[in-house]
Amino acid sequence: MITYxxxxxxxxxxxxxxxxxxRDPYVYLGSGxxxxxxxxxxxxxxxxxxxxxxxxxxxxxxxxxxFSIKHNIVESAEWANLRVENGRDGGHTPAAYTVEAxxxxxxxxxxxxxxxxxxxxxxxxxxxxxGSKNPMYGKNQSIYTKELQRERALNRERKLxxxxxxxxxxxxxxxxxxLNCRNKKPPQS
Numbered sequence: 001m002i003t004y005x006x007x008x009x010x011x012x013x014x015x016x017x018x019x020x021x022x023r024d025p026y027v028y029l030g031s032g033x034x035x036x037x038x039x040x041x042x043x044x045x046x047x048x049x050x051x052x053x054x055x056x057x058x059x060x061x062x063x064x065x066x067f068s069i070k071h072n073i074v075e076s077a078e079w080a081n082l083r084v085e086n087g088r089d090g091g092h093t094p095a096a097y098t099v100e101a102x103x104x105x106x107x108x109x110x111x112x113x114x115x116x117x118x119x120x121x122x123x124x125x126x127x128x129x130x131g132s133k134n135p136m137y138g139k140n141q142s143i144y145t146k147e148l149q150r151e152r153a154l155n156r157e158r159k160l161x162x163x164x165x166x167x168x169x170x171x172x173x174x175x176x177x178x179l180n181c182r183n184k185k186p187p188q189s
Contacts, residue, residue: 001022001055002022002053002054002055003020003021003022003053003054003055003057003060003087004020004021004022004023004025004051004052004053004054005018005019005020005051005052005054005060005063005064005067005085005087006018006019006020006021006025006028006030006048006049006050006051006052007048007049007050007051008029008030008035008046008047008048008049009046009047009049010038010039010042010045010046011045011046011047012042012043012045013038013042014078015035015038015078015079015080016049016073016078016079016080017030017032017035017079017080017081018064018067018068018071018073018079018081018085019031019032019035019081019085020060020064020085020087020088020089025048025051026048026051029044029046032080032081032082033082034080034081034082035080035081038080054087057087057088060087060088061086061087061088063087064084064085064086064087065084065085065086065087067085068081068084068085068086069084073085156169157169157170159173159177159178161173161177161178161181162178163177163178163181163183163184163185164177164181164182164183
């Protein structure tokens with residue numbers, strides 16, 4: 001996966017921001033808390049000063065930390081960064097999917113109460129893409145697309161559960177099999 005580090009500057013105020021993205025760095029505005037508030041207040045009139053492209057995360061991280069320290073991006077008033085950029089955090093990081101993080105998020109969302117407006121909005125979207133409302137309704141995939149999907153399905157990584165002998169994708173394996181398998185025998189005491 002390609003990771004980009006970028007240096008952005010607000011054209012009117014001159015405030016700088018150093019960040020990381022896996023999206024198009026020339027289109028992506030940045031997501032730092034102070035930076036996004038600045039853009040909300042002063043508009044998104046920014047320029048991309050420089051972009052660095054990395055395929056190696058260790059190299060990316062080393063460069064990001066070195067750049068952050070060299071330019072003192074946390075302490076300097078010229079930069080909108082609130083912490084040292086390490087080239088790893090932000091977006092979909094593996095840390096967001098740890099057991100502790102999932103439990104914390106679940107606890108936070110438990111017992112939510114939705115307003116009447118929110119419930120109305122959710123019901124208005126119910127069934128929005130069913131049947132003839134689905135953009136692919138009545139259309140067929142080309143032979144090329146079908147072959148491509150078949151080829152990808154054959155090349156997908158599979159895991160075998162030692163408890164129930166089910167072969168499945170790694171994502172399903174971690175959720176339903178292995179340590180979480182319902183056919184797992186309890187430890188003998």
